[in-house]
Amino acid sequence: MINTQQFTQEKYQIAAIYILLCPPQDRKYWIVQLWGRFNIPKHRFILWLALQGRLRTREKSHRFVIIDCPNCLLCNNGLEIINHLCFECSKTKQCVMEISHWLGWGGQATTELNRVSKWINRTKTCRFSRKVMVAGLASLVYHVWKTRNELIWQAKEPNWVNLTARIKENVKQMVVFVWPKKVSQKDEIWFNNL
Ligand SMILES: [Zn+2]
Numbered sequence: 213m214i215n216t217q218q219f220t221q222e223k224y225q226i227a228a229i230y231i232l233l234c235p236p237q238d239r240k241y242w243i244v245q246l247w248g249r250f251n252i253p254k255h256r257f258i259l260w261l262a263l264q265g266r267l268r269t270r271e272k273s274h275r276f277v278i279i280d281c282p283n284c285l286l287c288n289n290g291l292e293i294i295n296h297l298c299f300e301c302s303k304t305k306q307c308v309m310e311i312s313h314w315l316g317w318g319g320q321a322t323t324e325l326n327r328v329s330k331w332i333n334r335t336k337t338c339r340f341s342r343k344v345m346v347a348g349l350a351s352l353v354y355h356v357w358k359t360r361n362e363l364i365w366q367a368k369e370p371n372w373v374n375l376t377a378r379i380k381e382n383v384k385q386m387v388v389f390v391w392p393k394k395v396s397q398k399d400e401i402w403f404n405n406l
Contacts, residue, residue: 242329249390250347252382255354262325262353265294285363286370297356298325303372304356310376314406315341315348325353340399344387344406351379380406 242263246256261267270292274282284292286303299308300323308323317332332345355375362368384406395403 242333245329245333245346246350248343248346249392250343250383250387251350252347252354252386255347255350255382258354258357259350262294262298262357263329267294267297267357269293269297286360292360295324297360298353299323299328299356303370307352307356307372307376307379311348311352311379314380315345317345317349325349338396338399340392340395341402344383344403347383347386348379351382355379 246260251259258267270279270284271282273279282291284290284296284301286297287301290296290301297304299305305323308328312328317328317335328349329346332342332349335342335345355378359370359375363370387403
């Protein structure tokens with residue numbers, strides 16, 4: 213079991229350190245999204261790397277002559293850069309479409325990570341549902357990266373149906389675990405119908 217008090221304190225300690233280390237001009241709108249309390253810490257970390265373009269993709273490894281082929285192994289069709297993984301790849305695109313339909317984020321914004329993140333940031337919907345959407349996005353990026361790593365390092369074939377089911381389950385469990393004191397009846401009904 214997670215100690216809620218310890219978990220909350222740790223979260224804010226890390227956030228405070230990050231804000232101290234990060235100069236104001238480098239603070240992006242998604243910093244607020246990242247520290248939403250519905251985000252699982254390891255999901256938050258991978259989303260943070262992805263939004264900054266810091267995930268070590270095959271295209272990067274190829275540039276540094278670490279590997280011979282820069283292509284995406286999930287679809288074998290295209291350079292493995294962050295925009296491809298999130299979510300131009302034919303495999304991950306199916307996942308983002310399903311999660312976006314599930315949580316109701318904007319149709320046009322669904323194939324590029326930064327556009328999805330911006331769309332969630334600007335949408336007029338309430339804070340609660342925005343935070344649930346970010347948790348869904350963070351979980352999606354984490355699971356795409358994990359699936360890609362398992363394929364590369366363990367030759368484990370992806371199971372995309374299980375993946376989206378796990379993302380939904382993760383998000384629901386985390387939100388229930390840290391359920392806010394004040395949630396409107398409308399938001400509660402929306403969440404319970406997910
Ligand atoms: Zn691909």
